[in-house]
Amino acid sequence: xxxxxxxxxxxxxxxxxxxxxxxxxxLMMKALVGGTTSKVANVKLGIKGTQQIQILDNxxxxxxxxxxxxxxxxxxxxxxxxxxxxxxxxxxxxxxALYSTYQSLLLxxxxxxxxxxxxxxxxxxxxxxxxxxxxxxxWGATTGGGDCFDGFKSLIVTGAxxxxxxxxxxxxxxxxxxxxxxxxxxxxxxxxxxxxNAQAIENLVVFMSYANYRLYVQALTKANFFQNYIGSxxxxxxxxxxxxxxxxxxxxxxxxxxxxxxxxxxxxxADYFVVGFDALSDSERMDLWxxxxxxxxxxxxxxxxxxxxxxxxxxxxxxxNNVA
Numbered sequence: 001x002x003x004x005x006x007x008x009x010x011x012x013x014x015x016x017x018x019x020x021x022x023x024x025x026x027l028m029m030k031a032l033v034g035g036t037t038s039k040v041a042n043v044k045l046g047i048k049g050t051q052q053i054q055i056l057d058n059x060x061x062x063x064x065x066x067x068x069x070x071x072x073x074x075x076x077x078x079x080x081x082x083x084x085x086x087x088x089x090x091x092x093x094x095x096x097a098l099y100s101t102y103q104s105l106l107l108x109x110x111x112x113x114x115x116x117x118x119x120x121x122x123x124x125x126x127x128x129x130x131x132x133x134x135x136x137x138x139w140g141a142t143t144g145g146g147d148c149f150d151g152f153k154s155l156i157v158t159g160a161x162x163x164x165x166x167x168x169x170x171x172x173x174x175x176x177x178x179x180x181x182x183x184x185x186x187x188x189x190x191x192x193x194x195x196x197n198a199q200a201i202e203n204l205v206v207f208m209s210y211a212n213y214r215l216y217v218q219a220l221t222k223a224n225f226f227q228n229y230i231g232s233x234x235x236x237x238x239x240x241x242x243x244x245x246x247x248x249x250x251x252x253x254x255x256x257x258x259x260x261x262x263x264x265x266x267x268x269x270a271d272y273f274v275v276g277f278d279a280l281s282d283s284e285r286m287d288l289w290x291x292x293x294x295x296x297x298x299x300x301x302x303x304x305x306x307x308x309x310x311x312x313x314x315x316x317x318x319x320x321n322n323v324a
């Protein structure tokens with residue numbers, strides 16, 4: 001009786017899936033939307049290249065009540081462009097490089113290494129580094145500097161549509177409340193520079209550098225030792241969890257890495273800070289895998305991000321202190 005069998009003489013070369021196979025998308029989402037601004041702003045997903053964000057507004061004409069019909073008023077559709085820049089991280093880790101270090105004790109037995117020590121820690125560190133990179137670029141990117149979008153620092157400037165100037169002064173730790181340079185007073189100026197209907201919005205937010213935020217919280221402490229304006233948030237080392245509530249208002253004040261090194265402080269509705277990601281794409285993942293061809297662990301992260309603001313002609317929903 002003849003024994004039938006299927007024979008395959010072709011080579012089968014496959015990569016062994018890394019430990020992030022089940023969490024690659026989760027890690028990428030954490031990297032993209034885990035920063036300060038992305039947690040606060042209006043996040044748009046699925047953005048590729050440049051897309052138009054639709055803005056709706058109307059101007060109703062109020063008439064006295066009477067019989068008849070007199071149509072009036074206008075409804076206006078407008079658009080803002082939201083561009084996202086593609087970026088990636090590629091790294092190769094060679095296990096052989098660890099042979100002369102203490103980490104060689106953590107390597108698997110045998111000559112073929114399909115993993116490296118501290119893989120989870122490496123992935124989590126990449127998450128933090130990508131968060132920092134995106135946070136800095138959402139504020140500091142400029143098309144003149146080679147980026148495909150302008151960050152919030154360039155968009156929210158005196159003279160731009162919908163942006164008021166609060167004629168601010170650099171924060172000072174010694175300035176008393178009510179005088180120029182006092183951090184609380186400087187935020188008061190920003191609020192006062194907004195149009196009245198903008199001040200009525202409940203989700204107004206202020207962004208500033210960590211250095212200014214420390215001075216701001218210290219000013220709050222000096223002004224009233226009996227009131228907790230920061231709730232359960234952390235002033236130092238809180239990263240994306242730090243914020244304070246401005247006294248006698250619903251305005252939330254956030255520090256951001258994107259304004260570090262700058263005295264600029266801005267205010268606006270959280271919904272009008274728009275951040276775009278292509279986070280719905282399968283290509284946006286953080287992968288770690290063993291490359292059989294190269295005998296090394298490879299790390300890949302591809303992602304896109306960008307920023308825009310929503311403005312309305314004739315209405316100042318944003319304000320800046322105009323400090324460099």
